[in-house]
Amino acid sequence: MYNFDVVKPERIADAVKELSDSSESQPLGGGQTLIPTLKQRLASPDKLVSLSAIPEMKGVCAGDDGSVCIGGATTHATVAAEASAYPALAATAAHIGDPAVRNRGTIGGSLANNDPSACYPAAALASGATIVTNAREIAADDYFQGMFTTALDEGEIITEVRFPVPEKANYQKFVQPASRFALVGVYVAKYADGVRVAITGASNDGVFRWAEAEAALSANFSADALDGLSLSGDDMISDLHGTGAYRAHLCAVMTKRAVAAAA
Amino acid sequence: MTQVSMTVNGKAASGDVEGRTLLSSFLRDQLHLTGTHVGCDTSQCGACVVHVDGQAVKSCTMLAMEADGSEVSTIEGQAGADGSLNVIQQAFQDHHGLQCGFCTPGMVMSAAALLKENPKPSEAEVRAYLEGNICRCTGYHNIVKAIMAASGQDVGAMAAE
Numbered sequence: 416m417y418n419f420d421v422v423k424p425e426r427i428a429d430a431v432k433e434l435s436d437s438s439e440s441q442p443l444g445g446g447q448t449l450i451p452t453l454k455q456r457l458a459s460p461d462k463l464v465s466l467s468a469i470p471e472m473k474g475v476c477a478g479d480d481g482s483v484c485i486g487g488a489t490t491h492a493t494v495a496a497e498a499s500a501y502p503a504l505a506a507t508a509a510h511i512g513d514p515a516v517r518n519r520g521t522i523g524g525s526l527a528n529n530d531p532s533a534c535y536p537a538a539a540l541a542s543g544a545t546i547v548t549n550a551r552e553i554a555a556d557d558y559f560q561g562m563f564t565t566a567l568d569e570g571e572i573i574t575e576v577r578f579p580v581p582e583k584a585n586y587q588k589f590v591q592p593a594s595r596f597a598l599v600g601v602y603v604a605k606y607a608d609g610v611r612v613a614i615t616g617a618s619n620d621g622v623f624r625w626a627e628a629e630a631a632l633s634a635n636f637s638a639d640a641l642d643g644l645s646l647s648g649d650d651m652i653s654d655l656h657g658t659g660a661y662r663a664h665l666c667a668v669m670t671k672r673a674v675a676a677a678a
Numbered sequence: 679m680t681q682v683s684m685t686v687n688g689k690a691a692s693g694d695v696e697g698r699t700l701l702s703s704f705l706r707d708q709l710h711l712t713g714t715h716v717g718c719d720t721s722q723c724g725a726c727v728v729h730v731d732g733q734a735v736k737s738c739t740m741l742a743m744e745a746d747g748s749e750v751s752t753i754e755g756q757a758g759a760d761g762s763l764n765v766i767q768q769a770f771q772d773h774h775g776l777q778c779g780f781c782t783p784g785m786v787m788s789a790a791a792l793l794k795e796n797p798k799p800s801e802a803e804v805r806a807y808l809e810g811n812i813c814r815c816t817g818y819h820n821i822v823k824a825i826m827a828a829s830g831q832d833v834g835a836m837a838a839e
Contacts, residue, residue, distance in 0.1 A: 421680075421697040421743045443741075450739045451721055453698070463697065467744060492733070513810025514791065515724065518733040519740060593722075595809065 416453045423465040427472065427574055431549050433464045434570035442466055442572055444524025445490060447516050466523070472574055483580060487523025487547075487573040494522060502678070503584035507538050507602070510588060512595060523573035529621055531562045531652065532596040536622040538586060539576060541602035541613035547575040562621040581606050583636075585677040587669040589616075591656050598656055599665040603673040609633040612670060617651050617662040628670055638671040682746040686711070687755030695742045701735075702726045704742035705752060713753035713783050717812070724811030727784040727791075728752045734791035736810070753783035756790070766790055766828040773833070775824035777815035784811050789825045798829055801836070 421443070424430040434440050440462040443449055452458050466472060472488035475497040483501045485494060495509035495517065511517055511525075511534050525535040526546060539546070539555045546553040548571045558566045567573070581604040588600040597616035604611050610632040612625045631640040646666050648659035657665075683692035686709060693708040705711045705728070717725035719738050726738040729751040756764045763771065766789050776782045785808070792799060792807040799807070804822045813821060819836075827833045 416698040419697045421741060423743070423746075443744075446741065446744070447721060447739060450700075450741070454719065463741075465741075465744060513724070514788070514807055515727055515734045515736045515810050516721065516739075518735050 417456060417459045419453075419460050420462045421465060422462065423468040425468050425470070427469060427549055427572065430464050430466060430469060430572060431570065433462070434572070437462050438569075440464055440570070442527070444488060444521040444527070445519035446524075447512065447520040448524065448528050448530065466521070466572065472523070478577055481580060483578045485522050485576050485578070487575055488521050489523075491517035491520050491522070491525075501578055501580045501584075503581075503586060503602075503604070504538055504542070504578060507534050507586040510534070522576055526558075526576065527565065527567060527573055529559060529563055529565050530596070531618070531621045532591070532594075532598070532600075532616040534586065534588065534597060534600055534615065537597075537600050537602040537613040537615040539578070539613075540622050540624060541584070541604045541611045542578045542581065543604075543606070543611060544579070545577040546573055547577060548572060549574055556624075559622050562619065564621070579606065583677040585673040587673040587676065589665050589669055591616075599662050599669055601666065601669040601673045603632070603670065603677055605632070605636055605677065610636060612673075614666050614670075617646075617666055619650055619652055625666070625670065632674060636674065636677075638674045641667065641671050641674065680743060682742055684745050684748050684750050686750045687752060697741070697743060699742040700738055701728070701730070701740045701742050701745050701750075702737040704745075705737060705750075711752050711754050715780055715783055717780065717784075722810075722812065723781070723784070724788060724808075725781050725784040727787040727811065729787060729791060732794070734788055751787070753786055756786060766793070766825070769824040769828035770821070773820050773824040773827055775816065775821040781811060781813045781815075785813065785821055789828065792825070793829055798831060799825075801826060 441460040443463040443465045466488045472486040478484045491508045491511045498505040544555045546558045584604040586602040588597045591598040599616040602613045612628045615622045646663045648663035651659035651662045653659040679694040705714050715725035717723035721739040728737045730748050804825050
């Protein structure tokens, strides 16, 4: 790793200020992606602004509108333990990485990184979550803009994520056994006004919604409603773990499983 | 360089670190607590697991400055002052839960974290909890058996592997 300075502000406003001081500064969430990236010298910030000492960015609470609100610096382990008002989300958090990774990794860090195989982007997009930053509120549909790309500006921090609680939801992850990332993961959420389906791990454009499946499931929320629907593998990730066609097939299979398991 | 201070295995410890100094490097190179092993250095293998404020973390993927002010427990703090092994360590010895021993510090620290939050885990829960700890010798069976035994459960029926 190249060397860098580390600062640990205790308030969001101070973190924003630290990030604006230097063009080569970067926020540090739990570091479970950023530190390996720094080790590989794929990034070389001159200052990391740790978000781990900001109490107002931690914890799970209930919003006035019945949503589940999660502070941006809340670890996966805490979401797994405390987001009981949204069981499918808690279950998703409980299967990210491994226990030690879940004790450090944060929801804000995961969403800011927007890894094309991460779990939280699928949960946020399928839930129609609101990404709250120090500057504004961003709808999930506007937030994810392609592999490792989001609507965040330089120095903008995810302070909170608000999830409307669905009637039923489930996340099904087909795990790539070495990395434990999703080879394909499908998050299905059924709301009063329709069903949302978000898929991670498959597309070269990162997490995406499967509109045909959403329409079919909104009319009839059963695995059978998906019969005959398929996605093209042409624009999907193709690597040594699976071809685009294989991933496209998995998308349909995992969507059916998610619908069947939704509770 | 910035000074960090933490409590390591119940004793105050401090030292000067760079921003990039990993917790694993601080423990090994500055405090000379070399029981915490660095296997893969890519957050995969779990040989470097220690507890920070009671939670299992991969110390190769945490900055030393992030642990400033924390309570840290490592494998060196597990045995008694007289060198007597704790329940988990003794179970690893009794049930042959190690061969080369490289992964063992991380395995023992992960097992301790598991048994603290789930004192009587099922075999499946033990296996799931060890997802981030890799052993290339044992095939895991005797590690799982040792952890089950350390939790006070009967392992007589578990296959000897």
